[in-house]
Amino acid sequence: MWPLLKEHIEKHVALTDEEFEKVCSFLTFRRYRRKQFILQEGDISRYESFILKGCCRIYDTDSEGHEHVLQFGVEGWWVGDLYSYLTQTPSSCNIDCIEDCETVQLTLLQQEALYKAVPLMERFFRIIIQNAFIASQRRVLHNLSKSGAERYKDFIEKYPHIEQRVPDRQVASYLGLTPQSLSRIRARKR
Amino acid sequence: MWPLLKEHIEKHVALTDEEFEKVCSFLTFRRYRRKQFILQEGDISRYESFILKGCCRIYDTDSEGHEHVLQFGVEGWWVGDLYSYLTQTPSSCNIDCIEDCETVQLTLLQQEALYKAVPLMERFFRIIIQNAFIASQRRVLHNLSKSGAERYKDFIEKYPHIEQRVPDRQVASYLGLTPQSLSRIRARKR
DNA sequence: CGAAAATTTGACATGACTCAACTGGAGTGG
DNA sequence: CCACTCCAGTTGAGTCATGTCAAATTTTCG
Numbered sequence: 001m002w003p004l005l006k007e008h009i010e011k012h013v014a015l016t017d018e019e020f021e022k023v024c025s026f027l028t029f030r031r032y033r034r035k036q037f038i039l040q041e042g043d044i045s046r047y048e049s050f051i052l053k054g055c056c057r058i059y060d061t062d063s064e065g066h067e068h069v070l071q072f073g074v075e076g077w078w079v080g081d082l083y084s085y086l087t088q089t090p091s092s093c094n095i096d097c098i099e100d101c102e103t104v105q106l107t108l109l110q111q112e113a114l115y116k117a118v119p120l121m122e123r124f125f126r127i128i129i130q131n132a133f134i135a136s137q138r139r140v141l142h143n144l145s146k147s148g149a150e151r152y153k154d155f156i157e158k159y160p161h162i163e164q165r166v167p168d169r170q171v172a173s174y175l176g177l178t179p180q181s182l183s184r185i186r187a188r189k190r
Numbered sequence: 191m192w193p194l195l196k197e198h199i200e201k202h203v204a205l206t207d208e209e210f211e212k213v214c215s216f217l218t219f220r221r222y223r224r225k226q227f228i229l230q231e232g233d234i235s236r237y238e239s240f241i242l243k244g245c246c247r248i249y250d251t252d253s254e255g256h257e258h259v260l261q262f263g264v265e266g267w268w269v270g271d272l273y274s275y276l277t278q279t280p281s282s283c284n285i286d287c288i289e290d291c292e293t294v295q296l297t298l299l300q301q302e303a304l305y306k307a308v309p310l311m312e313r314f315f316r317i318i319i320q321n322a323f324i325a326s327q328r329r330v331l332h333n334l335s336k337s338g339a340e341r342y343k344d345f346i347e348k349y350p351h352i353e354q355r356v357p358d359r360q361v362a363s364y365l366g367l368t369p370q371s372l373s374r375i376r377a378r379k380r
Numbered sequence: 381c382g383a384a385a386a387t388t389t390g391a392c393a394t395g396a397c398t399c400a401a402c403t404g405g406a407g408t409g410g
Numbered sequence: 411c412c413a414c415t416c417c418a419g420t421t422g423a424g425t426c427a428t429g430t431c432a433a434a435t436t437t438t439c440g
Contacts, residue, residue, distance in 0.1 A: 062335040069329060083324045118307075124314035133323035134273045139261060140326060141335045144366040145252040148396075167418065176334040181396055183420055338428070357386065371428055373388055386437070393430075403420070410413085 001076070002027075002104060004052055005039050008076055012127045013120045023121060023169045027104040030058075038079065038095040045084035045091045047105035054101030055165045059173065069174040072098075072162050078128065084143050098166055143176060149185045151175045192217075192294060194242055198266055202317045203310045213287040213311065216304045217294040222246075228269065228285040228293070233283045235274035239297035241267050244291030245355045249363065250283050262288075262352050268318065288356055333366060339375045341365045 001024050009015060015023065030049075032038055038056060039045050051073050051164035058071045058079055061135065084091035085108060106114070115122045142151060152175055156163045163171060172182035191214050197206060205213065218241075222228055229235050230244060241263050248261045248269055260283065263269035274281035275298060296304065305312045334342060343364055346353045353361060362372035 003420075014278055022330060046374065059330055062334075068331055068334045068337065070327060082327075086320065122312055122316060126312060126319065128273065129316065129323055130276065130321050133326060136323060136326035136330060137272075139330055140333065141250055141258055143257045143330065144363075145250075145256065167427070169418065173334075178397060180398085180421085184396090289431060344381085359386065369387070370430085374428090377388075381440105383440090384438085386435100387428080388433100388435070390433085391431090392430105395428085396428105397426075399421085399422105400419100403417090403418105408413100408429085409428090410411105 002163065004053060004076060009124060011080070013124045015118070015120060019118050019120070022118050023114065026110045027106055028053070028102050028110075030105055032097045032103065034097055034100050036097050037176070038101075039081060039084075039091060039093060041092055041094050043088050043091065044088055045066075045081040045093075045151060047107050048078050048080040048082075048085060048111070049073075049095075049103040049105045051075055051079065052102040052184040054097060054099045054103075056095055056097045056101055056163070057166070057170060058093055058095045059170075065175055068176075069170050072159070072166060072170075072174065074162060078132075083128075098170075108159060115178060148177045148181055150189070152177075152182065152185055192242060194238060194266060195294060198240070199314060202315045205371060207308060209308050209310070211306055213304065214294075216300045216307070216375070217259075217296055218300075220238055220293050220295055222287045222291040222293065224287055224290050225286050228291075229271060229274075229281055229283060230288065231282055231284050232280050234278055234307040235271040235283075236273060237297050238268050238270040238272075238301070239263075239285075239293040239295045241269065242294060243287040244287060244293075245352070246285055246287045246291055247356070248283055248285045249360075257363055258355075258366075259360050261359075262349070262356060262364065264352060264355070272319075295348055308376065338365065338367045341379070342367075342375055 001021075004022075008021055008024065009020065027050075028047075032054070038049060041061065053075060056073045056079060057069050058073065058081070059067045059069045061067050071079065073095075079095055081093045081095075083089075083092040084093070089107065111125075142154065146154070152171075155171065156174060168182055169179040172179045174180065177185075191211075195214075195292040196210055196217070199210070199213070216238075217240075228239060233250065243265060246269060247259050248265045248271070249257045249259045250262065251257050261269065263285075268283055271283045271285075273279075274283070278298065301315075332344065336344070342361075345365060346362065358372055359369040362369045365372065367375075
């Protein structure tokens with residue numbers, strides 16, 4: 001069941017087949033359509049979603065109504081608003097699907113039960129979050145030290161697959177640029 | 191021993207006194223002088239340091255020689271370069287002391303032994319890193335959506351204590367501004 | 381006290397933003 | 411299949427925040 005998930009977990013911890021089956025028993029499969037919300041501002045982020053197929057974006061709308069993309073999610077990534085999820089308070093983020101998506105999801109209660117049933121999963125999630133933290137720190141540094149053009153160049157090198165699946169305006173938002181600025185940056189290169 | 195550490199751990203997991211003593215037995219106390227490096231670019235980040243007293247900064251130097259402050263560390267915070275620490279590869283960061291510091295430190299080997307001896311500590315560090323990740327994501331969003339003046343205002347509200355212990359130029363660097371710009375922002379307010 | 385570092389200030393340059401108009405492709409309905 | 415709309419992307423003009431370079435001033439600390 002869900003070979004992508006199995007592969008993903010095995011990258012970080014060694015589970016027996018039996019343990020992996022146990023893990024699966026705590027997860028719930030769910031499909032979403034293109035443009036559908038996985039999470040909407042004001043709601044509680046009730047689950048962390050592992051993406052089996054498809055592409056989505058996590059974004060926030062600021063006081064001026066501008067959207068800022070925090071993260072894209074594709075196959076093999078987890079998406080959710082961790083703060084809202086952990087504290088069970090309303091989220092300020094939206095997550096919507098750029099393509100039809102297939103996910104497996106875990107609620108906080110299920111996750112806690114999972115830790116009891118398969119203690120190694122505590123380690124697994126620690127590692128996942130560690131990596132996410134390291135990536136986020138890198139991004140902070142990038143945003144502090146590089147120009148828009150450099151950030152764009154690094155982005156397409158690092159995520160060539162995502163760049164082709166996502167509209168430019170959302171890439172611009174991820175990079176902290178307006179669509180116009182990104183368009184000019186691209187025009188300059190050619 | 192190290193009441194600040196005890197208080198800090200107890201915020202997140204419930205340890206017996208005996209367990210806490212065990213935890214302490216894996217840690218090494220170490221002092222640093224003002225201006226001394228805890229970690230220097232090119233070296234491996236051999237330990238995660240919990241600050242008992244003092245103030246330090248983690249920063250990175252870009253290709254143009256400009257410094258960018260990633261994080262300040264004061265009493266009750268952990269500092270280190272997690273990526274370098276986990277992979278045992280050379281770090282691109284520096285950590286230096288803004289004041290004389292007292293720390294307790296954990297090497298990767300000690301940490302792994304600690305997880306075996308006191309399994310709850312695996313949960314403890316997961317929570318610490320979770321919080322760090324959430325804070326880092328917030329900062330990304332902040333940097334994308336707010337002006338220099340707003341970022342400064344939010345900074346002094348959130349870290350009034352740090353702001354008074356750290357030179358302005360380093361606050362500017364943390365915020366992604368030049369010292370000159372920060373100086374003008376401050377002048378405007380008055 | 382005196383040197384070195386930090387901060388401030390001025391003049392000017394520039395990258396990115398805003399607003400607005402235009403272009404072209406995708407989807408829809410007649 | 412065409413006309414129409416809608417939306418993403420592009421382009422132009424003007425503005426603004428922030429950066430750069432340089433010099434003056436203040437603070438820090440050895």
